[in-house]
Amino acid sequence: MYYIKKLGNFILLVWVAITLNFLLPHLMPGNPMEALVAKSQGKIDPVVMHALALQFGINNKPLWQKYIDYMTQLLHGNLGVSITYYPVHVSTIIGQSLPWTIILVGVTTVLAFLIGTLIGIVAAWRRNKLFDSLMGPLWMFMGSVPQFWLALLLLYYFGFQLGWFPQMHSYSAGDAPSFTWRFLGDAVWHSILPGFALLITTIGGWMLAMRNNMIQVVSDDFVAFAKARGLRPWTVMMSYAARNAVLPSVTQFAIALGYAVGGQILIEEIFSYPGIGYQLSQAVISQDYPLMQGIFLIIAVVMLFVNFAVDILYARMDPRVGTEEASA
């Protein structure tokens, strides 16, 4: 029952998201042709607007008609044709950029979560000891450094001055994506600077959240009881205290993973990393409705799905959740 209800909710929310997703771009002033001509600063003659309108399929159909067209298209799995990259399909562009974003941002999110949470656990366990008083301020400081600024610094020193790491792209020029060690190594090599910039600015948040949860749990009776039973400190810390303290962080983590799909506009731009964030910002600037809608759709659906998955997972991790819902 609990699962069916959650599934119903999920489907309803997806429909709402898709509808909003359709409406919002159409509420923006102007249209893609005007954006293109204005952006060209005199290089495009307004006479092209007629041909553009034909190419981009811009017309004065009523909004409800466009909505029906859009929904029909979606049901057929067709996200439409991008305007920025006309006449390339939106699905091609998303397919080209999303994997890079998922790998870069996804992996750094997981790493940041693991590292941050672990530091948080240890810091709370050894509260006010040297480790705690060093780690707290250090990661707080790192967390408050603007990401783009750190990225620029890394790019300037390690990419430009020292030349240790590549300055741009996700793999070397002249190479083509393949599942060989050489290519994977190359891709990892290219992701070190952007990944590092993302990682060290996000660890602080996880650490702080975990430390706070943990401190509360550590003072609970069952932890004192576990210690009194003479269990090894490591077991008490990880299996008793941390296991209970990590629940709120897991929710946070799921949301963070959802965000990861949206990409990192600034990081991607600075390192010319071919991810989805930059595509999204370009789509907004050029009023590329189909591309915008396609990316928003992916973000919304992934976000909802992750939340759905967390709801399900929560019932497993904390049995009280499922039963309360069921009995209510």
Place this chain on the structure above:
Amino acid sequence: MEGTLKKLAATAVVSTAAVALLAGCGGQTSSSNAAGGTGNGASNNAVQTSSSSNPPLTILAEESSSWTDNFNPYAVANLQTPNGTIYEPLFYFSTTSSKVYNLLGTAMQWSNDNKTLTVTVRDGVKWNDGQPFSAKDVVFTYNLLKQYPSLDTQAVWKALSDVKQVGSNQVEFDFKSVQVPFSQIVVGAVPIVPEHIWSKIQGDPSKWTDPNPVGTGPYMLDKFNAQTYTLKANPNYWGGTPAVPELIYPAISSAQAANLQLTSGKLDWADEFLQNIDKLYVSKDPTNRHYFFPPVADLNLVPNLKNPLLANTAVRQAMSLAIDRQQIDNVGEFGYEKPSNPSGLVLPNEQDWLKPGLSTTFTVDIAKANALLDQAGFKKGADGIRVSPSGQKLSFNLIAPNGWTDWNEDETLIAQDLKQIGIQINVQEPQQTDWSNALLNHQFDLALESGLFAGNTPYQGFRNTLYPGMQQNYEQYDNSVVAKALDQFASTTDPSTQKQAMYTVEAQFEKDLPVIPLVYAAEWSQYSTKDYTGWPDASNPYVDPSPATAFADAIVLMNLKPAH
């Protein structure tokens, strides 16, 4: 941000620009190859043997996070435009000089009271798949544009009535009315495509991505991936094998990254906007690193002439006298964009068209500006702002797009200048699309806007801004003397008649100031002479220097010679 914004997103249509050197196109063209040294020059053939060992050229024409497998020459927004390198038009009309380049066409001949243009098509040209090119492909291309208006990005079929083959190697263009200057668009901005490929496309060809482009140009697609694509020399090119064997186009998504690549010497040819270019770029290797920013259009202060106060010529004259254009260049535009001149021409490019005796410099004269306004009956109020005889304040809104930081700076400078003569300017920075909407719907007082990058005669620029009913006549200027002179220009191929017509327009422009020219908008181009020489520069501006200018890029490439 200027980098990104100033850079012209969509380049495919750059050539839109071109218009009208009708001055005996035929005669001019025959000499241009020699003058520009383009195409089949002996120099290119001479290096043919060694060209494969020459280094490649890395080019940045547009910022983009990734490339898509799309080489359709009619896709207006296509960032990786194949126009020039892969696809060629019949002719190319330079914007920075009066040269006309013969590409797939070799001669033009007017007849039928200048309503019919006959183009002779080049012999012995092959498509890069080995098939022969002929006049049939040309006729096919134009008729394809007629059949699918979505391909007709230059609206050539608004002017044409028919395109047909004459004899074995000639194509006849019939115009609905006499429009001599527009012929430059018709034959100079339409890429010719192969019939044997494009006739087999199912449905609307504008929706086709053309992943394996077959053209006649000096280069052909070599390797493609989303981050970098490369073009290699076309061994069958009619103009001889190009000196540069390989062109590399990396996708670079931001101005910061692009500037870093440029300053670290990883780009050989780019069109970046870079502040302090002498220090940041040139000083690292002064012998090899160069830039050329030729003026290509006017940046105008556009008044809405339907506003009764701005319709008063004295007000516009006074504004023009009070604006310090040198300061706009130095402070707002980093010294890259020289002050404009009162004739409305872009100098020195259009020097030949300048009416003798016309002034070529604006002077700042606050006293004279104040005197003009006093004379016209505008008295200063208690707050220092002038009031018209009917009691209206001389207070205007000035718009320029938000984020175009150089223009935003210009706005502030103009506001300060005009305050001295009792005109209040409220600086506004709407979003780009709102600004463009305001212009198109004439809902503004004053706006900054650059003219179209137009042609190798001043005709198209003037017609766009001054002819009644034109979309770019944002100020709504309507003067029968100017309109008549422009019509006269368009109806003749006689150079002296054209000159007289242009003189009339210039004189009227100076008198009326329908728009107030500020500085020349520049085209950006940085290039390295480490491996190749022969780039267009101030001493020999044979063609538009930017790698983003469609068709012109190939002419530059064909003029390059190995440096060693």
